[in-house]
Amino acid sequence: MSSLARTAYAVLRTTRPRQWTKNVLVIAAPLAAGVVWDGSTILAVLGTFVAFTLAASSIYLFNDVIDAEDDRRHPRKRLRPVAAGQLTPAVAIFASAVCAGLALSLGWLIDPDLAATLAVYVVIQVLYALWLKEQPVIDLSIVAAGFLLRAIAGGVAVDVPLSQWFLLVASFGSLFMVAGKRYSELRSVGAAARTRRTLEVYSESYLRFVWSLAAAITITAYSLWAFEISDGSGINWQAVSIAPFVMGLLRYAVDVDRGLAGEPEEAVLRDPVLQIIGLLWLTIFAIGVYSS
Template identity: 30%
Template sequence: MAQFLWGLIKAVRPRQWIKNFAVFAALIFSGTLLDNINQLKALEAFLLFCVFSSATYLLNDCFDIQRDKLHPFKKKRPIASGLIPVPIAVGFALLLIIIFLPLSYKLSPAFFFASLTYLIMQLFYSGFLKHIILLDVLVIAAGFVLRVYGGVWTIDAHLNVWFLLSITSFALFLAIGKRRSERTLMEGQASSHRETLLHYPESLLDSLTTMFATSAWLTYAFFAFLQPPIQARQAITLIFGGFELPFTEAKYLMATVPIVIYAVMRYLYIIYEKKEGESPERVLLSDTPMLTTCVIWLILVIGIIYFLGV
């Protein structure tokens, strides 16, 4: 029994819940991070997305059980290894959806729409969309965007279009990097694991990776640039007031752009040199420079938005 329960915990992939932290992006950039009500709403949205994503992981593993048995890593998953029977996995996934989907409507009708769209989209992805070239990448990216905008709609935030473009670009960059790494990892077994990989020539994957890497940092730079100037606190004014540069009032969020550029460059290195881009959450948790970069970026963003200005 203990082994079965541990297998069930592994099957819902708690490590991948790190993707659901995207829900908090709206809370941070909308300037309402310190609002207690919005904090609770965002936390509820995060927990609900953890439940929904786990349900889709269970269903996806049931769809992919034969292919996963051929994968060097995925064959060890509880469902692929036979530890968790398929009927139990499907039943548990449906139970999670039936119980928690009504709660998402109680949180916010707009969040319910995001959750339902996510669930339906992932079901179609597991069933057949993952086998259609380019559409598979778009669906993966859309899942990330829905997480972010689920958070936006939960707290009724209003962010400019460059926020959407930036999130979409980063999502596509991660999705295409995933496919690039999968092709490298599987090599000769691509046809038996995922036929779609055969339709992704390396030249196309390289071109798409370059395109979305560029758009990711560039759209973020535009988003940061278009944020209102921040009036620095008196202490900052006294320190930098003697310089000709407008340190007393400036677009301080632009200071985070070089960090984002480095993060994109580091991820490209991970894809091409370390060949580990197949699992973005594993990269974030295992690659020390990437994790350090993300922490520094987060500290800077929160510090600039909430503590630097008046």
């Protein structure tokens, strides 16, 4: 393999392709709003997915340069290309800038408001990498905001209104995943996880309280939302969807409690039962939205 190919492969690894699945959240708002999936809508959502993938990749590249020293003391993160010396910081920063530029340009072509959403995401994530990740509670909020902005971006791209219930479910659902991620990190690698400075402050009981509280609020908000968007005639499919939604959260919480949800996307991908529950929920919810 040539030097250029090795560098390109190292850049690709640093962008963490497995985590690109998070960007599927851009479909959430259009789906919840029951938009018509014509050609222009599909292109806008796909473009938003690509734009957010580029924006997130930019942050991963930047973050790995900032965190290189800490990553070298971590049992898994020490294998990341920058920490392992396979990718120079200069190349990583250049690739980060290119990805950010492409993300904002694509976002602008789709909708200027989408470009603004992407810009907010990039700015707060850069601030997180430089400073905010060391601030307890703030760090949880910033990472959760990254998930929330993905959900908002899809709505912005196709110009659909975002209900208060949608925002509540997306916000606290994101906090549930982030607090569960931190809890799993603390459980799974113990002292080694304390290369993340906020984990020197958090205790298992505190993080358990946060993800339990976030899960409870998410379920409550989703249930209220499900009854609100029902048209009151025929089968209330939105209400029926509450059951698989709660089952999915409880199933995912099993991995959180066992310390196996340090990477949310991996926890979902390795659990076929959770995937089936998720597909069942999505099917029932979509029937409710599009049949009303």
